[in-house]
Amino acid sequence: MAVRADRGRRALDTGRGTRRAQRAAARLARGEVSSIRFGVSELPPEGIPDAAFLDSLVEQGHRAIELPFTKDFPWKEKRCEEFGTLAAERGLRVSVHAPYFAGLTIPDEDRGRQSLAAIEHTMKLGRSLGAPVVVVHLGSRYDEDPGVLLDRIRGRLTRLEEKVSGMGVALGLETAGNRSQFGTLGDIALLASEFGFVRPVIDWAHIHAMTGGGLADPAAFGAVLEFVDASFPGWMTAPLHTQFSDNEFGPSGEIRHTEYGRGTLRVAPLIRAAQEKGVSMVVISESRDAESHERIWEEARPLLEAGVDRSGRPLAASDIDFPRPVTVTRKADRFVPEGLDRPLTLSNVDKVFFPDDGYTKGDLIQYYASIAPVLLSHLEGRPISMSRYPDGLAGGSFYEKRAPGHQPSWMRTVEVESDSMGGVIDFLVADSPEALMWFANMGCIEIHPFHSREGSLDFPDYAIFDFDPSEGATWDQVVAAARLLEVALRQLGLRGYPKLSGSRGIHVYVPLDPVHTYERVRRFVGEVGRYLAAANPDDITMEWDKSKRGGKVFIDHNRNASGQTVAAPYSVRPRAGAPVSAPVAWSELGGLANGDVTIANVWDRIARHGDLFAPVIAGGQTLDAAEQMLGIS
The missing domain is CATH 3.90.920.10 (DNA primase, PRIM domain)
Known part of the structure; x- marks a missing residue:
């Protein structure tokens, strides 16, 4: 029997935990330990209902679609709303590519205003579609100094931000594919550090062309992913939006897209690199022909279905699409996460912590591992009061302030003067994903930091x-x-x-x-x-x-x-x-x-x-x- 909460926000039913367990078992059987969505850049063919078109994508195994509004705006907001609803019902992630003419580097101010208006309109359509990101090209270099171009882009992004703030649609800046175009990953990282609504969009064909065919193996793709990880906050790249196609290139970069197989770029090394690094990623096939879409997908699909060849199992039991899912290996009655920077042992990861929802302790630990790129900056240097629920919501809870002494040796403590506890005591701090995972393993459902930081503990910030x-x-x-x-x-x-x-x-x-x-x-x-x-x-x-x-x-x-x-x-x-x-x-x-x-x-x-x-x-x-x-x- 279903019970609806106030205003219909959440539906709880008694069968939810069972269904989640069944889906979790299916995840384990499929070996799903990476979060990669594959999709295509395509508009529905004339005469084909949107629902039928989207159903065909799902049947093929696609989980994303990018609408190429690259020449004009073929749809009104009503069509976008209807399409977005249909896509969401099918679990498809929608993105939009803005018109090619809508760049950010155009010197002429009148044309620049027109471009900004086109980008703003695309983002409004994206909002109607439920799209989290709209992709744009930064534009030509116009033989100008990079500093001049960056200042021009900053001015236009400032004006755009005032218009789109609160819209819930990010602006994806695509990497350039030709030396006459502006927009390296470094340029985009600089702009993203100044504008919170900017996201990186990697066009793998463009990177391949600009490096003279350098994306030849998983290590080369992995190096780019490592640069992204080091250059952008984790929340900006969860997931990382990317585009893929084969191409021809010369000394100046990309010449043209080509049928998949005629060039030298291959999707298998990308998938392997992303899986090995646990990257959450969207891969949009931008090929110009249906046969290339199919060939790229035929090469990628077996790798995605097989997952990574690891000895363990997913930490999370639910069907939540957590960024950067953690794999654990069982050792006696404990579980050891793979690929961490610090040693950590977990216990009772399958204990149900949220009975109404079927969420386990493993789901909680995975949540804190995934949210770490966002949360850690808010906890830096702050003593943590532990609010512990060893048996989840169904059991009792208690606060623990003093570091228990059995925490891992790599966990940091901060000395805090406490009259109520009789002098100086050691509080733990959370300065790494592993530290957050340890807190969750201790049953800390919630994190309670001080209002002040180490070095200025008497002065809240x-x-x-x-x-x-x-x-x-x-x-x-x-x-x-x-x-x-x-x-x-x-x-x-x-x-x-x-x-x-x-x-x-x-x-x-x-x-x-x-x-x-x-x-x-x-x-x-x-x-x-x-x-x-x-x-x-x-x-x-x-x-x-x-x-x-x-x-x-x-x-x-x-x-x-x-x-x-x-x-x-x-x-x-x-x-x-x-x-x-x-x-x-x-x-x-x-x-x-x-x-x-x-x-x-x-x-x-x-x-x-x-x-x-x-x-x-x-x-x-x-x-x-x-x-x-x-x-x-």
Whole structure:
């Protein structure tokens, strides 16, 4: 019997765990230990219904489709919405290639504005399609200095970002294939470091041409993948969007696409390299003829179905498409992950931690291994309070602050002065994927870091407004309270960044330079909270006595006291559905609620929006002017 949660956000049924176990067994039998989606660049033929066209792709084994809007815009938004819905129902990932004329390097400003408008329109169509990325060519070099070109591109990306912010569609910059074109992977990495909505798109034929046929074996492809791993944040390349075709090339680069087999580029070495490195990747066949699509797929498919020749099994038991899936080998009653930089042993990975969903301890450990590229920057140098659930949601839980002593020798600790615990104690920190995996193996469903870092432990680098609904308060009241804070912060000249708590409320972080004491930050949050409660007494309260909160939203400014913690961004929360404490944009608050973002779907969100909490890490604010406005001395 199915039970629908509030607003239909999540459907739980008693057979879910069984079905997940069956799908997990099928994954094990297929040896699926890499996450590679193969697809084609193609528009549906005239006269063929979209549903039938997509069904044919699925029957062939494809899991992605790129729509080549390379000459014009053949579809309106309604067609895009309908096509996107059909594709999503079939598990197909949709992307769009923008028109070739829409480059970012064009010197003429009028033509440049037209190009930006075309890119913006393509991204709007991409939004209707549910596409996480729109692919564009950077454009010609025009015999100009690279610095001049980069500055021009920066200016146009700045203007574009203002138009597409919050759209949920990333801009994929494609690698150039000819020396007359601009856009090496290094150029794209530089732009991606400055613009969070930019993603790299590797055209393997272009790389092959620019290296004089250098992509001849798995090692050559692997070197490119290693460069990507070193040059881009992990969340930007989960998955890595790529394109593939055979081509002819000369001293200046690519001359033309050609039928697969006539050139020297082969897909098998790419698949082997990606599998060996555990890369999550989309491979779009950009061949100009159907026969080449088929030949590329015929060569790739057996490798994808066979997986990597490893001795182990997937760590995760669920059918979640985790980036960079981990393989483990059983040794007695323990499991050893393969390919890690630090030695680690896991236990009871098949124990069910989320009974309503069938998620296991192995799924939890895999989640933290996969989210590490995003999460670790938020935990750097911060002592961790362990919130342990050794038996999952069905068992008891407890907090553990002191490093237990049996942690691996490579795990770092930080000394923290604690009056309540009788002096200096060692707290653990998370500075590697392996450390996060160890915490999860200890039953730490959620991660609770300090608000301050090693070297400035007495000075938090953000203030937290914790909007906690009392019994009887509605989600709409929580949202209204947070929105009122947004207005107040703007008036105080401060930036705030909201995230779903993943439990019941909303957390808003105000990034700070580490120059204020905990008491000063706590006082500031309390003073602002009192103003908010005075402005909206029907919905907001600062009342400590729970019995007197009367269906209102409580602002807990004591969360800013020394030693207090809240769940980190991207932390899992110990609730049915395995929800994530997910950063959101202010514009999303009315449309998202706790439980909407989980360990299963957070990946698509990160691919579309990036790390919305990245500005929190940067700090860059003080409370001086705001305190003066509030009359705090």
